Amino acid sequence: MDDITIQIARDENIGGKILIEGLPGVGQVGKLVAEHMIDELGAEKIAEITSIYFPPQVTINEEGITELAKNEIYRYETDGRAFLFLVGDFQSNSSEGHYLLSDAYLQLAQELGVQRVYTLGGYGVGHLVEDIRVLGAVNHPDLREEVEAQGVLFTRDEPGSGIIGASGLLLGLGSGYGIEGICLMGETSGYIVDPKSAHAVLQVLSRLIGLVVDETKLEERASEMEALFDKIRDMEEKRSQEELSYIG
Amino acid sequence: MDDITIQIARDENIGGKILIEGLPGVGQVGKLVAEHMIDELGAEKIAEITSIYFPPQVTINEEGITELAKNEIYRYETDGRAFLFLVGDFQSNSSEGHYLLSDAYLQLAQELGVQRVYTLGGYGVGHLVEDIRVLGAVNHPDLREEVEAQGVLFTRDEPGSGIIGASGLLLGLGSGYGIEGICLMGETSGYIVDPKSAHAVLQVLSRLIGLVVDETKLEERASEMEALFDKIRDMEEKRSQEELSYIG
Amino acid sequence: MDDITIQIARDENIGGKILIEGLPGVGQVGKLVAEHMIDELGAEKIAEITSIYFPPQVTINEEGITELAKNEIYRYETDGRAFLFLVGDFQSNSSEGHYLLSDAYLQLAQELGVQRVYTLGGYGVGHLVEDIRVLGAVNHPDLREEVEAQGVLFTRDEPGSGIIGASGLLLGLGSGYGIEGICLMGETSGYIVDPKSAHAVLQVLSRLIGLVVDETKLEERASEMEALFDKIRDMEEKRSQEELSYIG
Amino acid sequence: MDDITIQIARDENIGGKILIEGLPGVGQVGKLVAEHMIDELGAEKIAEITSIYFPPQVTINEEGITELAKNEIYRYETDGRAFLFLVGDFQSNSSEGHYLLSDAYLQLAQELGVQRVYTLGGYGVGHLVEDIRVLGAVNHPDLREEVEAQGVLFTRDEPGSGIIGASGLLLGLGSGYGIEGICLMGETSGYIVDPKSAHAVLQVLSRLIGLVVDETKLEERASEMEALFDKIRDMEEKRSQEELSYIG
Numbered sequence: 003m004d005d006i007t008i009q010i011a012r013d014e015n016i017g018g019k020i021l022i023e024g025l026p027g028v029g030q031v032g033k034l035v036a037e038h039m040i041d042e043l044g045a046e047k048i049a050e051i052t053s054i055y056f057p058p059q060v061t062i063n064e065e066g067i068t069e070l071a072k073n074e075i076y077r078y079e080t081d082g083r084a085f086l087f088l089v090g091d092f093q094s095n096s097s098e099g100h101y102l103l104s105d106a107y108l109q110l111a112q113e114l115g116v117q118r119v120y121t122l123g124g125y126g127v128g129h130l131v132e133d134i135r136v137l138g139a140v141n142h143p144d145l146r147e148e149v150e151a152q153g154v155l156f157t158r159d160e161p162g163s164g165i166i167g168a169s170g171l172l173l174g175l176g177s178g179y180g181i182e183g184i185c186l187m188g189e190t191s192g193y194i195v196d197p198k199s200a201h202a203v204l205q206v207l208s209r210l211i212g213l214v215v216d217e218t219k220l221e222e223r224a225s226e227m228e229a230l231f232d233k234i235r236d237m238e239e240k241r242s243q244e245e246l247s248y249i250g
Numbered sequence: 251m252d253d254i255t256i257q258i259a260r261d262e263n264i265g266g267k268i269l270i271e272g273l274p275g276v277g278q279v280g281k282l283v284a285e286h287m288i289d290e291l292g293a294e295k296i297a298e299i300t301s302i303y304f305p306p307q308v309t310i311n312e313e314g315i316t317e318l319a320k321n322e323i324y325r326y327e328t329d330g331r332a333f334l335f336l337v338g339d340f341q342s343n344s345s346e347g348h349y350l351l352s353d354a355y356l357q358l359a360q361e362l363g364v365q366r367v368y369t370l371g372g373y374g375v376g377h378l379v380e381d382i383r384v385l386g387a388v389n390h391p392d393l394r395e396e397v398e399a400q401g402v403l404f405t406r407d408e409p410g411s412g413i414i415g416a417s418g419l420l421l422g423l424g425s426g427y428g429i430e431g432i433c434l435m436g437e438t439s440g441y442i443v444d445p446k447s448a449h450a451v452l453q454v455l456s457r458l459i460g461l462v463v464d465e466t467k468l469e470e471r472a473s474e475m476e477a478l479f480d481k482i483r484d485m486e487e488k489r490s491q492e493e494l495s496y497i498g
Numbered sequence: 499m500d501d502i503t504i505q506i507a508r509d510e511n512i513g514g515k516i517l518i519e520g521l522p523g524v525g526q527v528g529k530l531v532a533e534h535m536i537d538e539l540g541a542e543k544i545a546e547i548t549s550i551y552f553p554p555q556v557t558i559n560e561e562g563i564t565e566l567a568k569n570e571i572y573r574y575e576t577d578g579r580a581f582l583f584l585v586g587d588f589q590s591n592s593s594e595g596h597y598l599l600s601d602a603y604l605q606l607a608q609e610l611g612v613q614r615v616y617t618l619g620g621y622g623v624g625h626l627v628e629d630i631r632v633l634g635a636v637n638h639p640d641l642r643e644e645v646e647a648q649g650v651l652f653t654r655d656e657p658g659s660g661i662i663g664a665s666g667l668l669l670g671l672g673s674g675y676g677i678e679g680i681c682l683m684g685e686t687s688g689y690i691v692d693p694k695s696a697h698a699v700l701q702v703l704s705r706l707i708g709l710v711v712d713e714t715k716l717e718e719r720a721s722e723m724e725a726l727f728d729k730i731r732d733m734e735e736k737r738s739q740e741e742l743s744y745i746g
Numbered sequence: 747m748d749d750i751t752i753q754i755a756r757d758e759n760i761g762g763k764i765l766i767e768g769l770p771g772v773g774q775v776g777k778l779v780a781e782h783m784i785d786e787l788g789a790e791k792i793a794e795i796t797s798i799y800f801p802p803q804v805t806i807n808e809e810g811i812t813e814l815a816k817n818e819i820y821r822y823e824t825d826g827r828a829f830l831f832l833v834g835d836f837q838s839n840s841s842e843g844h845y846l847l848s849d850a851y852l853q854l855a856q857e858l859g860v861q862r863v864y865t866l867g868g869y870g871v872g873h874l875v876e877d878i879r880v881l882g883a884v885n886h887p888d889l890r891e892e893v894e895a896q897g898v899l900f901t902r903d904e905p906g907s908g909i910i911g912a913s914g915l916l917l918g919l920g921s922g923y924g925i926e927g928i929c930l931m932g933e934t935s936g937y938i939v940d941p942k943s944a945h946a947v948l949q950v951l952s953r954l955i956g957l958v959v960d961e962t963k964l965e966e967r968a969s970e971m972e973a974l975f976d977k978i979r980d981m982e983e984k985r986s987q988e989e990l991s992y993i994g
Contacts, residue, residue: 003353003423005346058348060418062387066394066404068413068431070422095345097591098501100554105499139558146562156562165564170556174566175499183564240276240374240414251849251919253842306844308914310883314890314900316909316927318918343841524984593839594749596802601747622984635806642810652810661812662984666804670814671747679812 010049017115018084029190032122034200045078055099104171118182121169126192141173141183197224258297265363266332277438280370282448293326303347352419366430369417374440382450389421389431445472506545513611514580525686528618530696541574551595600667614678617665622688630698637669637679693720754793761859762828773934776866778944789822799843848915862926865913870936878946885917885927941968
């Protein structure tokens with residue numbers, strides 16, 4: 003088996019110039035935005051990524067069918083413009099895996115014709131935020147003006163000095179692939195799945211990509227996601243417990 | 251040396267269409283059922299699996315002979331039908347190893363002609379259970395009806411949202427090999443080697459595979475296994491202690 | 499992607515016989531000395547090293563541009579003598595990675611014509627030091643006399659019994675490349691970025707390589723570095739927090 | 747660089763039929779016995795093993811020269827019989843590394859003509875022992891009688907159910923190389939470098955290999971080794987401290 007496996011629908015219409023990443027992270031802001039967009043737009047799944055760098059377990063869906071830990075790519079086309087979405091429940095569980103997975107995402111993106119990636123995340127500030135700012139980072143100086151024009155802040159001291167995981171590495175490694183990278187981070191407490199921060203990020207993203215998405219269900223989705231995370235935390239505890247049962 | 255080594259008896263009669271997995275896990279339910287079946291039926295060992303993903307140690311058998319950490323495959327044939335059993339004392343000690351070992355088991359299963367794998371385990375509920383339910387998961391929708399017909403429950407919220415280790419991955423990765431996968435999980439407190447939960451799982455499995463196994467010694471085996479685990483926990487503590495002695 | 503990637507300016511004048519290493523370590527002594535020299539001398543960057551053994555994150559520079567975690571090599575030439583500097587913010591985050599990165603640095607050094615490497619570091623004593631001693635170690639007996647002549651101490655019991663990370667491995671692995679190795683360690687409390695210890699090490703190094711560097715800004719640089727480290731510690735805490743957000 | 751590197755004196759007389767392993771472990775019993783024998787017999791070093799699975803650091807010898815973490819093989823010949831000794835300060839720092847290093851030792855042993863390996867260790871009982879027993883394990887049933895004849899005990903319940911690290915794996919993996927393996931374990935509290943346990947093991951080993959070694963300096967060597975370990979523990983603490991200084 004390969005360390006990373008990509009199963010992709012081999013079809014005529016799977017390409018796209020814009021990739022939007024929303025994997026798990028602080029406040030699940032990126033995940034919430036990307037999955038909300040997929041649902042609202044009715045994007046279609048075109049690829050699945052499984053990997054030995056994901057947790058060694060299967061999930062069980064509502065029909066009782068097991069599914070390997072996986073991330074997914076969806077596609078939505080409108081007026082001749084195609085958008086791809088990278089979403090899922092997992093990031094790597096090792097440092098090396100983070101690099102190798104992000105590189106695999108970029109290779110796939112390149113094959114699909116992606117020219118720009120937007121990575122979405124939360125910027126945890128540790129307290130409730132009234133007026134949520136959206137912070138930005140880019141992987142090429144030419145991109146900054148366009149992003150700032152939509153109200154995104156580039157501050158000297160925030161976010162700390164780095165972006166962790168796929169949201170950062172897709173920009174950092176993306177340069178080597180000639181793919182433009184823009185990271186949008188909504189302020190969030192970091193303690194809950196945060197629909198308000200997601201709202202702020204979605205507003206900015208919508209203007210940047212010229213695509214309007216209904217936001218009325220965002221709050222509802224955040225509640226569902228919170229419930230899901232409770233279950234997942236439960237599973238994680240079970241995993242710790244179970245690993246004690248593996249002799250040796 | 252290979253990362254995973256399979257030593258197999260190259261013989262005419264080593265194949266089988268059904269593989270039953272009972273590796274260590276919560277309540278040792280799967281291990282207890284599978285090893286009980288092997289003993290009662292007089293199944294014969296046909297393969298041994300050793301791996302750098304197992305703990306770096308040898309066990310000493312009753313004759314004072316060292317044995318590498320290993321898992322084993324046994325075979326039992328009756329009326330022209332052959333059953334294979336995957337048992338042993340170990341699962342991987344790394345996340346990546348879980349995937350690679352499960353994949354190696356499946357490759358071997360495919361070579362042996364396996365068309366369906368039953369993975370057996372416990373579902374830890376954290377308290378004593380009076381009426382033990384057997385929960386199920388399958389890797390293809392077509393399999394569910396057959397399993398439900400034997401009283402196995404497919405509930406929306408249990409087991410949490412996942413199955414960890416080989417019991418899960420053999421189903422998840424099995425799809426890619428075209429191997430049907432059914433996981434049976436007996437409710438158990440999770441604190442002891444649980445013969446009652448094993449009894450419940452064995453009942454269901456017997457009906458599913460059409461093979462009756464005497465159960466009178468199940469309780470006795472559970473006691474022996476509990477004693478073995480005490481020794482193993484002792485060894486684990488020794489390992490922690492010993493590793494402190496490795497300079498550097 | 500390669501496990502370690504070296505991007506190097508392919509130019510006529512990139513070689514040098516002397517390599518000075520100042521990666522992060524106790525009291526940031528080596529880092530402070532090497533970066534101070536680069537700034538004062540106006541050395542030019544000739545290579546960048548990125549790796550899956552570095553933390554999986556990007557930093558954001560003052561212009562809002564993301565940068566992969568990387569180490570760098572600078573070059574300064576004067577009177578026909580060329581000096582190379584290996585600096586950066588990272589060492590490996592795994593034991594194996596330490597070896598593989600140090601070996602990659604040495605391969606590159608060999609290609610660049612390096613005949614001798616000076617590795618710089620702090621020797622943490624756990625308390626404030628009045629008269630800072632500079633301790634030494636070499637990878638060949640012939641080197642000792644030259645180093646002792648500049649006041650460097652070779653004591654039987656210090657530094658403990660070893661040198662950890664690149665500062666040690668560049669000497670240990672360097673022998674195999676036929677590269678002379680000298681390690682200079684300034685005593686330091688270990689609690690702060692220590693300009694006084696850096697001063698002591700720089701004094702010795704200047705005499706050894708016959709290159710005078712203005713030291714007036716050393717204290718100032720230490721303060722800046724201390725502020726940077728505060729930010730980095732902040733980021734590290736954020737990383738721990740964020741990893742809790744990666745499901746699975 | 748290779749994951750494991752063996753530098754061996756290519757000479758006519760480097761072979762030997764007996765290999766004696768004394769790497770670090772509980773009570774440093776095996777290390778003490780093997781290093782004592784090397785010193786008393788005046789055995790000569792014929793090989794050095796370095797590896798990325800050892801700690802990423804160099805030690806500094808009495809002359810101030812750095813040395814990579816390494817294990818060593820010594821050789822002693824008398825009356826046409828040659829004995830090899832595997833000693834050093836390190837075992838692997840990863841589970842996989844334990845397997846890969848032990849396998850590399852065995853490959854080398856096979857090249858050198860080794861037919862039998864004695865692995866030496868302590869069996870920690872957690873309290874002071876008056877009459878020290880020597881416990882045994884072998885990798886082939888035929889070996890047991892010869893070992894029992896020298897007073898070595900094969901008990902059903904000790905040592906726990908396993909032998910950890912090289913002492914165990916050289917036996918377990920040795921079978922595949924056709925190399926006979928005998929493990930001798932002296933009872934020890936596990937809290938100190940234990941010359942009394944080493945004495946008991948050495949007595950048995952001497953009779954088994956037919957080689958008398960003066961024991962008067964065994965106690966003295968234990969004291970020196972204890973002092974060395976104090977230094978090493980100190981270094982380990984320093985390593986933890988230093989790693990906090992590696993940004994990222």
